[in-house]
Amino acid sequence: MTAAYRPDEIEPRWQADWRDSGLYQIDNDDPRESRYVLSMYPYPSGPAHIGHVRNYTFGDLLVRFHTMNGRGVLSPIGYDSFGLPAENAAIKSGVHPREYTAARMEELSASLTRIGAVYDWRRIVSSHDPDYIRWSQWIFLRFHEAGLAYRDTAPVNWCPGCQTVLANEQVVDGRCERSDDPVERRDMTQWFYKITDYAQELLDNLDGLDWPDRVKTMQRNWIGRSEGAEFGLPIADDDGTARNDVEPLAVYTTRPDTSFGMTFAVMAPEHARVDELTTPDQAEAVAAFRAEVSTRSEIDRLSTEGASDKRGVFTGSHVVNPFTGTTIPLYLADYVLTTYGTGAIMAVPGQDQRDWDFATAHGLEIIRTVAPPEDFDGEAFTGDGPAINSASMTLDLNGMGVAEAKATAIEWLVQRELGDRKVNFRIRDWLLSRQRFWGCPIPMVYCETCGLRPVPDDQLPIVAPDDVEFRPTGESPLTYHQGFLNTTCPDCDGPAKRETDTMDTFVDSSWYFLRYCQDDRSVDVPFTLDAVRKFMPVDQYIGGVEHAVLHLLYARFFTMALSDLGHVPGDLREPFERLFTQGMVRLGGGKMSKSKGNLVAPEAIVAEHGADALRLAILQVKPPAEDVDFEDFQLDGCERFLKRVWRLAVPDSELLTGMRSGEPTDADRGIERARHVLIDRITGEFERWAYNTAVAGFMSYVNDLYKYVQSDDGPHGPTLAAAIDTLLELMAPTTPHIAAELWARRHDGAHVHERTWPVADPAMLVVDQITMVVQVNGKVRAKVEVAPDIDEAAAETAARAALADSGQLDAGTRKVIVRQPKLVNFVV
C-alpha cells in the first residue's frame, strides 16, 4: 500500500524542524564562505498575499541552494512596521498602532513560515521597536552633526489624504503614490537629508552594479545630471543700457551655444526677485498671474494643455543679452521652475520648443542659431548642426557644431567673468519629516534660549507615548500631547519643546540590512565595522521594481554617508551588489489590491494544494522577472507532479515492484546519464534564475523515470535509487517539504537540506550519439545518428547516404554546408 502524499501533515512538521534545528541560523564567526541573500523587508499588512509569497519563494530557494553548496547564508527577516495603515486603523477603530502592528506581524510571520521560508529569526528587526528607534535616531544625530540633516523652509508636497508632507519621490504624476490624492504645494519648514551631496556618486556607481538596466535607468533619470553654464543677465536701464548698481539675473542653460538666439528671459513665478524686477505698470498683471498660478494644482501646472499665452506675463523690465548687447524683455512663466537651476532662464525659441511656444503666443522674436537640416519641417530645432547668426565683435561661433560652440561660449563667459561652467542635478534633498504619529520621532528640541538642540545620545530612544488621541488634523498627534511636547533643554535645562514630526518610513528601511549583520545587539553602536564587513554588501537583493527610485536610492545614500562618517567600512559604498526585481502578481489582468477585494489568499491555496505545490506553481508559471496573472497558475498540475514524485520515491510504493540487480543495461546507463544531465541543467538554471525551465526539467526527468520503471525489463535497483535521490536533492530548494520527507523516509530520518549539492560528472555529460539534421535547401529531409566527433567528410557522406533513396540529390548539388555534428545542408 502506497502511503498517501499529505502536505497538510508533513509541511508543518518540517517547518517546525527547520526553525528548531538552527540550520538556517548563522553566527558572525561562522567559518564558511558567507552569502547574504535578502528579500526586501515587508510592511506587515497581515497574512502574506500572493505577491509576498512569490518574492519570498525566490529568496528562500536561493538560501537553501547556497546552503547546500556549503556557504554560510545570512537569511534575515524583519518588518517595516511603521507607517500609515496602522495609524489609520487607530483613527478608525481606536486600537493602538502598536497592538495593531503586532497582530499583523504575527500573521505575516505565520504565513512566511507556512510557505516554508527559512530565516535566522534571532536577527529579526522591526522599525517600531524602541531598540530600532534608538538607532534610527542615533543615525539621524550623526547625520545632523555632519550637516547631512537640516531644517529648511521650502515649498513642499502636501498630501491632503495622508495629512502629511511627502518626498518628491513619493509624488507620481502630481499625485500621492500611496493614496492617489492630488498633491498640494505648501511652504513649510521641514527636515531634509542632504542626498544631493551624493548625486554624482549615486550616478557614477550605477555603472558597476549588477542591477536590472531598467532600474539603473530610472535612477539616472531621477538624478538627472545636466551640464551647462550659469551666467548673469544684466538688468537694463530705461534707455536700454546695463545697470551696474543692480545684481544681474542669474540664469542656467545647457545650451550656451545658442545664446545669440536669446530673445527674451523668463523667471519662475515664485522667483525671489519678482517684486524687485516688476515695473509699477505691470504690478497688477504680475500679481494676478502669480495668484492664479498659486491656486493651480500641480497636475494642472504639469499639464502641457492650455493656451500658452496664459502661462506667462511680462514684468515690464528688460535685461541685456551679454552675447549681443541687445535688450530683451523679462517675463514670468509657469513653465520655469523655481526649484531647478537658478529659477530663471534665457529663452531661445529657435532651439527650444517650450520657448518657441511661448514666443509664438506672445509675439516675440525668433532667431535660429543652429542651422536645421534641409528637410526639417518642425518648429524649434534641438538637434546638432552648424551654428548660424552667432557672431559678435568678440565671439564667433558660426559654423561650429553644438559641442564645440558650447565649449567656446563657456570659455568666453569665463574669460569675461560673466559666468561659469555648471553641473545641475534634478534630484532634490530628501524631505524626511512627516506629520504623523506612527513613525520614528525626530530627536530634536526647540529651546527658547538655545534654539534648536539635538537630543543627547544617552536620552535615546525618544519613543512616542501611548496615550495620544488619533485625529487626522494635519499635525502629528504628538503636538497635542503636553507630556511629550514639553521637555527641558539638554544644554540650559530651560523649558523646551520637542520636535513632533516623525521620520519618513523610508528612513527605517535605509539601514535595516546593516542591522541584520549585527548579531550582538547589546553593543553601543547600531552595527560594528566587523559585523558589516562580514556580510556586506548584500550578495543578492530581491524585491519589487516599485522601489527603484525610493528605497533603493535612499539606501544607497545612507550607505555612502555612513561610510564617509566611519560607521561602516570606508570601502563599502554600495549596499546591494546584485538586485533582482521580480514581477507583480495580477488577477484577471488587473492589479491586485486590498481595496478591490481581489487579493488571493495563499492560506487557502496552501490548505488545498500544499505549500510545495504553491511554490512550484510560482516558479513554473513564468520567468521570475515578469508580471504574472494568478489565473495562469497551474496548481493542479504542480500538485499532480508532486504526487507523481511521491509515488516514485516513497519506500513502500506499489509502483516499485520487481527491482532488477546485477550489471546495468543500456537503459540503466541512459537513466544514469540523464541523472547527471539533470544535475548540470538544474545547477545552471538556478544560477541564472531560470526557475520555470528548471521545473520543466524536473517534470521531464520524472516522466522518463516513469517510463523506465514501467518498462518491460523493469528498473535496476541501484540505478533507480540514485536517480531518485538526486532528484530529491535537486528539488530540495524548490519544494523543501516533500524533498525532506521523502529523503527522511528513504534514509532513516536523515536531512536532505544538510546534503551537499550534487555535482555532475563531466564524463557522463558526453554523449556518444547525436542527431544530425540533413537539410535540402534549408528544409529538414532526414535525420542521422552520428558520433559527436564526426569529421566533415564523414558527416557529408552520412548525409548523402540518408538521402540516397529519396532522389533529392540526383540533380547534383550547388553547395554543401556542413556543420558537424549537428547539421548538413545541401543546396540544389
Added chain:
RNA sequence: GCCCGGAUGGCGGAAUUGGCAGACGCGGCGGACUCAAAAUCCGCUGGCCGCAAGGUCGUGUGGGUUCAAGUCCCACUCCGGGCACCA
C-alpha cells in the same frame, strides 16, 4: 514626444552562439483500470491537404541579409513600463 521591454498553438510558456520552432505544463481528444465515477496510468494534440506515406503553410506586419532567421538589419503596428515643461 523620448528611452527601455515585449508580441511564438486554445492558454502559460520553451528554443545559451543564426542551425530540427512549439520543451514542460494547462486545456482538449482517445485508450487502460472501474459496475460507474473520481484518482491514477498510457497515447495523441499548430493550421491546411491526404486513407496513408507524405506534402504544405506557420513565431505581430512589410521588406532585407544568409545555404539557413523566432533569433541579425531596416521600416511599421499593437501591448507593457519608465521619463516627460528640469532650460
